Structures are given as C-alpha cells and as structure tokens.
Amino acid sequence: EAQVTQNPRYLITVTGKKLTVTCSQNMNHEYMSWYRQDPGLGLRQIYYSMNVEVTDKGDVPEGYKVSRKEKRNFPLILESPSPNQTSLYFCASSLTSGEASYEQYFGPGTRLTVT
C-alpha cells in the first residue's frame, strides 16, 4: 500500500530534550516536506526537500532541522524543543515539483506536546 508513515504518532516531552520524528514514504517520491498545524494558524510548511541531500526552509523553519540522506526518509529534528513547538506535525511527499505542483500525500500526523 502506497503510504507515508510517521513515528511516533504521539509524543509528550520536556523543554530542551532533543527529539526526532521519523517520516518514510514508499512511493519513490522525490519531494518531501514537513508541515505543522496549529489552531487559528492552519497548516504551515517547515522544511522541504526536492531530492536526496537537497533541503530548504519553508515558512516556519526556526527551531527545526531536517536531513535527507535517503530518498524514502525525511526525519524532522527538534534539537531543543520549546513549548511553542507543541503542535500537530505532518510529513508529506509528492512527485518532483519542478515547474509544476503535484498533490502531496500526507502521513497520519504526529501530535507533539512540549512541557
């Protein structure tokens, strides 16, 4: 089954404790991205990756890191989480963007709480 998987699905952590949210897709997509969803603010892009070893900032990258060592994986790293990073996080993937924008397929979401 074609899908985007994320782990963990739920995480409660404390301020400053480094964490990684994994994301993997089995559709051979080159493009992957991370979004966060917050009440009243909607969905906003954090980082994206056009291909292996190519990543760039989205609209709200502060406090996050990403890496793209393999085509299928795109982990999101919070090196020193803070309470304002409490949110619902989505990973997504799509065909190569290039000059066109294709639909992005989203993972199930990771609900993160930072206390």
Added chain:
Amino acid sequence: AQKVTQAQTEISVVEKEDVTLDCVYETRDTTYYLFWYKQPPSGELVFLIRRNSFDEQNEISGRYSWNFQKSTSSFNFTITASQVVDSAVYFCALSEPPYYGGSQGNLIFGKGTKLSVKP
C-alpha cells in the same frame, strides 16, 4: 502575495442536503495549482483534487464536484446529497511555481471549513 480564504468557518447540514464550500484565492502568477483536502475527525489529511490554472473545466467525482472560475478567483467544492461520513474539515490550498521566491511546492492552505452532517 499568495492567499487562500475560506470564509465559512463552520457549516452544519442535515443528511442528504447539498452543500457548497467556498474558496477564494489570491496569486501573482498565471500558472498555479489548486487543491482540496479533507481532514476527518481521525486527523489525517486526504487529497481530493488538484487543478491547474489552465484547466477551467469543472470536475465531478461521484457526489463531489468542483467549480473553478478564474474570473472570480474561486474554486468551490460542492457535496451533493451529503452523508454523515462527509463530516470533516475541508481545506482549500494553492501552490505556485518557485520563481517568485517562495518555497517550491509549498502548499498555502486556507483556514478550513468544518462541515458537520447530521443524520
């Protein structure tokens, strides 16, 4: 600047009613893409449709239909004979080509319309 407005925050209908969700967008470019996603109570985001700016044909898929009008910058979504399973938050989104400096492939989402279908 790119912007997507979904003016209807919440809509409540009774099963079998038809309902239209509005979406108005702003963009600087003549080439852009529009999308609709569904977020049911379980939380996942489900892709419904993609439309490029050069294709103004309306689309129908079962009980779902979409009306794209460039003249009014609107991309409205209609559910015919709504069902309880249609209850969800629906998002309209816009994506532009990268040469205006925005992040490539970034989806600009509206704030969503929460649809409740009562039996």
